[in-house]
Amino acid sequence: MSNVFILVDHASGKIANTAGELSAFGKRIGGVTALVLAEPGTGAAIAEELKAFEIEKIIIVENVAFSQHGIPAIADAVASVLASHSPKALLISTSARGKEIAARVAVQSNSGLITDAIDISENLIATQSIFGGSFTVHSHVKTGTPIITIRPSAIDFTATPSNPTIENVTVEISDIAKLVSINNIQPAVKGGRPELTEAKIVVSGGRGTNGDFSKVESFADSLGAAVGASRAATDAGWYPHTHQVGQTGKTVSPQLYVACGISGAIQHRAGMQTSKNIIAVNKDPEAPIFDLADLGIVGDLFAVLPQAEAAIIAKKR
Numbered sequence: 001m002s003n004v005f006i007l008v009d010h011a012s013g014k015i016a017n018t019a020g021e022l023s024a025f026g027k028r029i030g031g032v033t034a035l036v037l038a039e040p041g042t043g044a045a046i047a048e049e050l051k052a053f054e055i056e057k058i059i060i061v062e063n064v065a066f067s068q069h070g071i072p073a074i075a076d077a078v079a080s081v082l083a084s085h086s087p088k089a090l091l092i093s094t095s096a097r098g099k100e101i102a103a104r105v106a107v108q109s110n111s112g113l114i115t116d117a118i119d120i121s122e123n124l125i126a127t128q129s130i131f132g133g134s135f136t137v138h139s140h141v142k143t144g145t146p147i148i149t150i151r152p153s154a155i156d157f158t159a160t161p162s163n164p165t166i167e168n169v170t171v172e173i174s175d176i177a178k179l180v181s182i183n184n185i186q187p188a189v190k191g192g193r194p195e196l197t198e199a200k201i202v203v204s205g206g207r208g209t210n211g212d213f214s215k216v217e218s219f220a221d222s223l224g225a226a227v228g229a230s231r232a233a234t235d236a237g238w239y240p241h242t243h244q245v246g247q248t249g250k251t252v253s254p255q256l257y258v259a260c261g262i263s264g265a266i267q268h269r270a271g272m273q274t275s276k277n278i279i280a281v282n283k284d285p286e287a288p289i290f291d292l293a294d295l296g297i298v299g300d301l302f303a304v305l306p307q308a309e310a311a312i313i314a315k316k317r
């Protein structure tokens with residue numbers, strides 16, 4: 001019985017989350033093989049980190065073309081390993097990078113592709129939340145190897161150490177995948193908080209902050225959360241557009257989403273309504289966000305958040 005492949009995107013620096021979540025989904029379908037694409041001499045160290053998860057096998061492909069030619073070379077290598085190993089499916093974490101790899105591999109391997117799934121069943125039926133969360137779609141790939149990208153934080157996982165077998169595979173990268181060369185890479189400057197789309201907890205502020213995000217940020221830090229914002233807040237220049245949650249911003253699906261001073265417009269909901277638990281803090285008891293919330297607190301966020309933060313800090317002591 002062939003395994004399910006998971007692509008470990010070590011380039012994102014998020015091996016633990018990616019491998020943990022993808023292997024948790026992969027286990028439902030069958031044994032899990034992690035596919036590691038690495039620079040020469042670095043695959044073994046990545047494989048070592050992967051032993052923290054329930055993985056049966058690790059395939060290491062090392063090639064200097066991955067850094068020289070980027071995603072086309074990575075996709076080329078993945079398609080080549082797929083052709084030689086015929087896995088049951090390939091699971092990739094949803095991100096701009098993950099979706100580009102998935103799309104290229106799907107074309108190269110003549111396979112069906114499902115992006116941004118929020119769940120997968122043991123018989124490979126993927127669940128997507130589409131059109132701003134208005135519809136839930138269940139779909140199944142009928143052609144080739146099912147390639148499915150899965151939204152980060154869509155599943156809770158516990159690290160379970162394993163002793164996977166290691167296979168080193170050599171692949172030839174095609175000339176067409178080398179047509180673009182990378183000359184220079186500048187890593188984005190990141191703050192100390194987790195990445196919005198990958199965070200387990202997101203605390204977002206809206207127009208109700210009146211431009212003062214200090215209480216939202218401080219509360220987020222007490223939980224180790226990422227900070228998001230509504231479009232009203234980003235359009236006003238109160239918070240960077242890169243933190244906007246919603247239809248024209250980012251889609252998040254954390255374990256906990258805390259909306260502070262956000263009314264709950266449909267365009268905002270589109271980006272957060274698949275969150276597992278939603279808490280809303282709003283001084284208007286009629287705010288639509290309360291229709292969606294698992295827990296609603298009617299009150300002024302500037303009074304509620306400091307109290308909640310103090311309680312969290314006290315609990316941690």
Ligand SMILES: Cc1cc2nc3c(=O)[nH]c(=O)nc-3n(C[C@H](O)[C@H](O)[C@H](O)COP(=O)(O)OP(=O)(O)OC[C@H]3O[C@@H](n4cnc5c(N)ncnc54)[C@H](O)[C@@H]3O)c2cc1C
Binds near residue numbers: 232247248262287299
């Ligand atoms: C094409 C299109 C795309 C869009 N895309 C997005 C998107 O991606 N993301 C997005 O968010 N929006 C988007 N919008 C905008 C969206 O329609 C709303 O205008 C926006 O979400 C409102 O933001 P808000 O909830 O912060 O502000 P408001 O709707 O003004 O709500 C502010 C809330 O704060 C509460 N409040 C005020 N003071 C306090 C206080 N001290 N304590 C507690 N509560 C308080 C108020 O009761 C109110 O409910 C889009 C709109 C369009 C047309």
